[in-house]
Amino acid sequence: MRAHPAGPLHAGIAPPPATGPAPADLGALDPQVWPRSARRVDGELHLGGRSVTELAREHGTPLFVLDEGDFRGRAADFAGAFAGADVHYASKAFLCGQVARWVAEDGLHLDACSGNELALALAAGFPAPRIALHGNNKSLVELQLAVDAGIGHVVLDSFDEIDRLVPLASARVSAGGRPVPVLIRATVGIEAHTHEFIATAHEDQKFGFSLATGDALAAARRVCDSPALELAGLHSHIGSQIFDTAGFEAAAHRVVGLMGAIRDATGRVLPELNLGGGFGIAYLPEDDPVAPGDVAAKLRTIVAAECAELGLPVPRLAVEPGRAIAGPGTVTLYEIGTIKPVRLGASGAPGTPLVRNYVSVDGGMSDNIRTALYDAAYTCVLANRDSDAPPALCRVVGKHCETGDILVRDLWLPADVVPGDLLAVAATGAYCWSMASNYNYLLKPPVVAVRDGVATELVRRQTLSDVFALDAVLAHMPAPSPVIDQPAPELAAGTRS
Incomplete structure (x- = not known):
């Protein structure tokens, strides 16, 4: 790998330079990267004619959305x-x-x-x-x-x-x-x-x-x-x-x-x-x-x-x-849970620290192992709204107990992203769901197809009951409560606008 999975402060590896200059528009959707139906409507990402906020509210996150x-x-x-x-x-x-x-x-x-x-x-x-x-x-x-x-x-x-x-x-x-x-x-x-x-x-x-x-x-x-x-x-x-x-x-x-x-x-x-x-x-x-x-x-x-x-x-x-x-037609939606600024050292300007924000989302290597496995590169955008905040250097990470649990290694996001915001990671249609696991007992996300404003569930969200059914000790115990089994819609919606 080009970098130690725990990050550039480990194994004697020097911090990398910033990931190139920040783009003029942090919310831009390159047509070669994003699904053919991807649009911004009043700042919000729409796929197949559906708002991602609506999709997340109805189906929860993480969520694979297939155009x-x-x-x-x-x-x-x-x-x-x-x-x-x-x-x-x-x-x-x-x-x-x-x-x-x-x-x-x-x-x-x-x-x-x-x-x-x-x-x-x-x-x-x-x-x-x-x-x-x-x-x-x-x-x-x-x-x-x-x-x-x-x-x-x-x-x-x-x-x-x-x-x-x-x-x-x-x-x-x-x-x-x-x-x-x-x-x-x-x-x-x-x-x-x-x-x-x-x-x-x-x-x-x-x-x-x-x-x-x-x-x-x-x-x-x-x-x-x-x-x-x-x-x-x-x-x-x-x-x-x-x-x-x-x-x-x-x-x-x-x-x-x-x-x-x-x-x-x-x-x-x-x-x-x-x-x-x-x-x-x-x-x-x-x-x-x-x-x-x-x-x-x-x-x-x-x-x-x-x-x-x-x-x-x-x-x-x-x-x-x-x-x-x-590959190109599927986007993974995540909800931001925490944001942790980490000081890396001087940025080049006297007395100015270089800070990387670790943006943690509610999925990770259990639904996209490719960054950890192949050092694969992805990009993502703030999906539920637009922002005119200045760019901030970020690393999008999952919630697993692994320092190598990284989804997007280095990118620019608006400095005002907050817990509850939605992030959309592009081009996740190939191998991400196929290679998904239950590491840390996270559950496999659903896959929803969108077209002409209609969303159709192709693969339902795995539940804890599904996982318990394979366990020789737990299989005959009472099913977990609905709150544990699958987040209620109001919880899945989080605090995002």
């Missing part, structure tokens, strides 16, 4: 850019029953990374032939579910997995079913320019078959030798939060080369090529993500050129955007 028009609009952008190809929504970004139905209605495919994600999609009515199952350690139960459901592809990740799948597939074929279509996940040796923990295509990691060592070609041979498996194509994924198409182009070059090697070794011409996801989004105004149309044009060009050089027909392409669809 349905934004989510579905970005899905449509990818579908249009990749017309004639398959766009798989990477459901690990955020999945619930309604999202699965939106994705199905909008004609996209869906990637599941576990048997439970697959089960949810099937229960929501998602068409099984448009589902692919990923994962580096699929169990027999998960593979059996995939085979029985007749999903579109199983993405193979190891030789053990091939051995595990063959008997299940053979039983299906013996019963009169068709062979199970699979993709070989190839590790192409390209490290995306991103955080080490989410760069997945270099050799020393857990995913896929290495192209460099020959494992990918060996896996293809083994699949081709099994009449119960159908080698439909190859899969490659080089990382996450990528802004440069060069990595995708280099990966396409190598994986098409593998297709040529498979043809030469087995005589099979593979009809499909999945180049994965990892398309970046703007978390901060200075971020510069690539538009879906630009990515599509470059990938089509490089794949066509590589196939022409090897004398291969151009395969049907597939991509897997998750964050790029779900």
